[in-house]
Amino acid sequence: MAATAEPKDAATRTEQVFRRLRDDLLANRFQPNEPLRFERMRELYESGIAPLREALSRLSESGLVVQVGQKGFRAAPFSLEDLHDIVETRRKLEVLAAQDAAQNGSEQWESNLVATFHRFGKVSRSKPETVAERAVWEERHTEFHRALIAGCRSRWTQQLWSIVFDHAERYRRSAIGLGHWSENEYADHKLLFDAAINRDPERLGELLHSHIGVSAERLVMHLSPSLAGPKAF
């Protein structure tokens, strides 16, 4: 048996396509509202139509793609209104979940959070320059927030949080290259980390609330120009 458990068999082709498609969507490798035609998808993902349709169907259920009538699939559109809603919904869920984790998280949650924050810290002390560095930073950042709420007792809250966090990440990553970066990413998250480890739900809630709010404001500032058009996309 290997060191770390690796359940990622990538068993079925639908699964592979689903994961790669989701990655590409979150990385904005498709334009918002761009039609996802099968001919092109077949080449891109080296698959028949059946697995593609299944993966796209699943993604349409969580809103990353939209399926119109008999007109196929498109990458989900962007809009300032949607961004605002996403952020607010994520904020409520994450505050609830994190506070519950701070109160009821297990020993194992705590130690996993320490390890995850350590990994996040290593890539957050300086601004990521290359695309690859930025991708790693995003991964670690997501990992940290997930680890923060992983101690929450409600599986469903975590599941719903994942959905809106995905959408938030899609917006966030669309601002890469627009100079979207804050100098105190590390310090901000350190505060969250400390409040969680100190089991201080009150403070953790306040910090999270403002952290998400501030990040969102900065994001809206960067994205407003491109999203302000008359039609939402």
Add this chain to the structure above:
Amino acid sequence: MAATAEPKDAATRTEQVFRRLRDDLLANRFQPNEPLRFERMRELYESGIAPLREALSRLSESGLVVQVGQKGFRAAPFSLEDLHDIVETRRKLEVLAAQDAAQNGSEQWESNLVATFHRFGKVSRSKPETVAERAVWEERHTEFHRALIAGCRSRWTQQLWSIVFDHAERYRRSAIGLGHWSENEYADHKLLFDAAINRDPERLGELLHSHIGVSAERLVMHLSPSLAGPKAF
């Protein structure tokens, strides 16, 4: 142009299968954890395999069915733990959404709520006896709760609420025939309705919190015997 908008073209076969499958799942016409084999599904829904797989994929994304490895699809299992989680998550979302609706709901939301409560009232003054009556009651009940939060400004909160409410409804309807019915369904919902119309978020929140809590307790009492087994299903 017809009187009321009817966008239900039932255009694509996948859509039809999806809707019917979802209905059958919510009505517990499949046993929890029951394998959903394609041979049988083909006969039941008069469809090829492709639309079935797509519908099942979408349903697996929201958790009504689970897809195992290369072993196909099953109806989602039941467990007391899951029920508890569902109820708590729904409670938080619905309280948040309803309070926002009470504060910010439009004129149109208000009038639609009146109409919906009227329809609900007509079937809630006496206990539904036949299966058909009970089905109508469930429909109107869902309609009322949806209309209550429809005034909420957050589309995403409403969307996430829909997911957990579906699961809650599945549990609730599994208790039909076990004498699961309360005499004061009408009175309880009348209080909610009044608080919403009076734009009293504080009171509406409290009422909803206890309404969902009480309903859940009664439900757990009825379902505990069948769900208490060593294995979750």
Add this chain to the structure above:
DNA sequence: GAATGCGGGGATTTCGAAATTCTCGGGAAT
């Protein structure tokens, strides 16, 4: 007797093509 390896049967998964539907430009009628 218990554990291991091997096929047969059944079920899922995937493919390639047929059927259906939509798009869009050109032409006729008003």
Add this chain to the structure above:
DNA sequence: ATTCCCGAGAATTTCGAAATCCCCGCATTC
């Protein structure tokens, strides 16, 4: 000039069968 209709091309949707994989019983071996 504008509107409406129609048909060719293109794209989606659906089907039936081939390919693949899993379960399970049985024989073999230690």
